[in-house]
Every structure is written in structure tokens, then in C-alpha cells.
Amino acid sequence: MDKPTILVTNDDGIHAPGIAMLVNAMKAIGNIIVVAPDKPQSGMGHAITLNEPLRLNPVNIFEGIEAYACSGTPVDCVKLAKDKILHHKPDLCVSGINHGSNSSINIIYSGTMSAAVEASIEGIPAVGFSLLDFSLQADFSGAGAYAKIIAEQVLQYGLPNSTLLNVNIPALNLNEIKGIKICRQAVAKWEEEYDERNDPHGRKYFWLTGKFVNQDAGDDTDEWALSNGYVSVVPVQFDMTAHHTIGYFNKTWTIKHHDEISATSKSVNNLG
């Protein structure tokens, strides 16, 4: 059987150590193509580039591996890779290894995870990997070993329709990591604390800082798994519908029909 084609991307940029480890981990199991941002794109969420053209430059960073630096966001990388480089769906898309956690609510801000989500929207099995260590000097060896094992599981068993994986790895040595837990995303959020400063001209500016608040005491969450020494694997979907509330709205809302709305809106003089 042919080796599977594996698309590798990230959000820390093509020169980040995390993606080098991910390429290394995937080399043994597939034919690799790398398309990753030419500069750091952390916190870009599911942004796409609509108002500027995009560039794709071949780079020779990973020995013997076809690789391109893209001027756009992580989601742009996946879209361009599929449409302009691969011309077909790869067998797997892996994103990361991110420098820093993408557990719980962080998934929604994460370029790493949004790239994986985009691949999944396209029908490509996808996994995002993140290590709980922000530093450029982080030890990615445990994360690399788990990335390989998890990618192999995904290639072997496939993934349910419209489902991808969010994998976070604790900042521990490989032999300190206890194994894998399948988890749900913890209920958590960031509390902003903008750092307010004045520029040399006396004008205010703000740096985003904040503290992560876990509001979830469950022992089935990614936060629980990570703080107990496990790799957390959260199956992820991208249907944003709150299906369980549709009945509630149909029962509660009083104004739904044209005649009622028309009568109400006539009283609004300034609405045309």
C-alpha cells in the first residue's frame, strides 16, 4: 500500500521548533507536505485573508521534505495547500506542535486548531497538537512520540464524520506522562487584564493579558487530564448550533410572524 499523504501546518510559523518535531514524528508514517505560515500567527482563530493576495514560497527547511511558507493565516495554509499544491485531499492533516496549551476554551482562539478544523470541514481527517510549554526551548520529545502514536491511530481507525481531534500534551518527560485520556473540553474562560501604557506622545495603548479561569470541576475534562499527567484527546466538531435550545425558542418567543412584526416595526419611525 502507498504511504499516506500527510499535510503538516501550524500557527507558530514554519521556523518554530514545534513544527520541526511534528515533521520528524510524521516522517516515519507518511509522505509529508508542509504548508505553514511564514510568520507567527498565534491567536488568529479561524481568520482567512480576504483583502490581500497570498504568497506561497517553497522553502528548504526540512531535509528532503517539500515545504512552503505562506503569507496568510493557518486556515489560508490549509485552503491553499489543498487547492494549489496537493490538488487532492491528503489522508491526514496535522497541525502544531503548538508552543502552549490549546485546551478547553483556547481552541476557539487558536490558529493551530482552526487549521485542523478547516481540514475537517474539507473532509480531511485532522489533528491539532499542543504542548503545555510556551518557550522556544521547550522539550518536544514526549509530544512528538504521542503525535506519532495518535496519528497512527487515526490512520488505522479513521475518524467519525465531521470530527477532528484536539490533543494537548503536558510539559513532562515522556516517561512521566501517564497515557491518553479521551476528554470533553473544560468549561473555562480568560479574564482580561489589559496592561495600559502611554506612548512617548502621551497616548494610551493596551496590551492584552489575562488569566485563565477553569470553571469546571469535572474529572472528564481536558484540564483534569492535563493536570493529572495525561495527554488529553478531545474529539471536536464544528457545528455551532445549540440544538438543545431550538424547542425552547419555538415555545418562548412571542413574535415570529410577519403581521405581528410589521405592526411592531411600523412604530419605529426611524427605521425606514
Place this chain on the structure above:
Amino acid sequence: MDKPTILVTNDDGIHAPGIAMLVNAMKAIGNIIVVAPDKPQSGMGHAITLNEPLRLNPVNIFEGIEAYACSGTPVDCVKLAKDKILHHKPDLCVSGINHGSNSSINIIYSGTMSAAVEASIEGIPAVGFSLLDFSLQADFSGAGAYAKIIAEQVLQYGLPNSTLLNVNIPALNLNEIKGIKICRQAVAKWEEEYDERNDPHGRKYFWLTGKFVNQDAGDDTDEWALSNGYVSVVPVQFDMTAHHTIGYFNKTWTIKHHDEISATSKSVNNLG
């Protein structure tokens, strides 16, 4: 009773006609604060600004209304508004009225909807509004009337926990719109067709274009409602967990424990 405080934002920028109509529609029902991007931010998804400082400049655009132009993304606007301007949670956050549809999968790319999602993460009732007309000359009067009615329903009944609304309005005259449908998000995606060009120096660049493909024949979707003349109201949640697949992974995956993983990863020479 005091009038409710309503935070207004968008992704087309503070000078877009759509936000002017939204401010107009909200004026009758609450005290308005506007914090919106100083330039267009379409397609920014849930991006936040981590690597640059942010500016907030007071502007006098909407008569008698406190308003700020923010240098960041729509999500930055909501975070800054809460932390640095309001210093408390508003009673409602409305985002839009977007120039163009945010139905079905578009929600995930949309700055308009991501601003509303961010407000909801913060525990603020939130609604994003979009009109199915991209043009700057679009007629927003029907959309404005529906925005007012829906905001009133939300203020009257509240919203279920961690639920916000994605409201799309067909590009019809007010009296042609048939009413409101509570819907689920249609299963759909964009098929990329990058427009490939050469710059004057002979180097390639790419513009993102694509076509929207509705893969969903259901008559309970936002796409169905909109193409049948209704305003679509999709209740939205932001837990990305694919809860229904957790049992599947627990049953299927063969490698989950440390010893098995350790044995496997030892064979990977270049990891570690």
C-alpha cells in the same frame, strides 16, 4: 427601570452603513456604547491581537452616542469594551449588521459572529445580525426592524446559558419578509477557487475566491429559511466537543496506557 446597556460592535468597521442602522435600531430600547474596528475586519473569525498593542479612539460618528474606534479585531473590541470602557457586563451585545450572509458554515469565519460569541463566553447575552447583501448601498431597513424586534425578545426572555443567536436577514423589503424561523445551521462549505496571478516581477500570488456549496436538504436549516423569505435565527453554542463520539473513541482506540505507548515510542529513534 433603567434602560438596558447595549454594546454595539461589528466587523465591517465603525464607518459601515450596517452598524449605523444597528445603532439606530437599538437607540429606542437601550443606552448604547459602540466599540467597533477602525477598519474592515471581515473574515477575521475569532482572532485576537497578541503581538501588537491596541488603540481605542473616541469618535463622534453617531449623534449623541459614546463610540470608540478600536485598532484590533472584533473579538478585541468586545474584550476591550468590557475591561476598559464599560467596567461591567452590558445587558446585551449586538454585532453587525453585517454586509453579507453569515449563515451555516460562514459563522466560523465571521468576525461579526465571533464578537457575539466572545460576548457570550463572557456571560453577556449576544446576537449577531447579517444581511444577505454585500453592497455598501444595501437597504438595511428590513434588517434594522428585525434587529430591534429580536433584541427586544432577548431582553424580555433572556437567553439560555452559553447560548447566543446568529440572525440572518434576506435581502428583501420589510413587507416581503415572511417572519422569523428558529433554525439549525445548514451543513455547507466553501469550495476554494484561488485566482492565480503574476505580479509585475513575474512572481505568483493568489486571491481567495470560492463558491458556497449547501450540502443539506433539510427544511429546518438557516439556508432553507433564508431562501424561502424568512429571517433565520440559529441558537449558537461554543463548546466544540463532539460529545457523541467520546464513547466511540474509548471503545476503538487500542493504545491508551503509558506502557504500550512507551514501548511503541522507543522504536522511534529520532524522537527523543
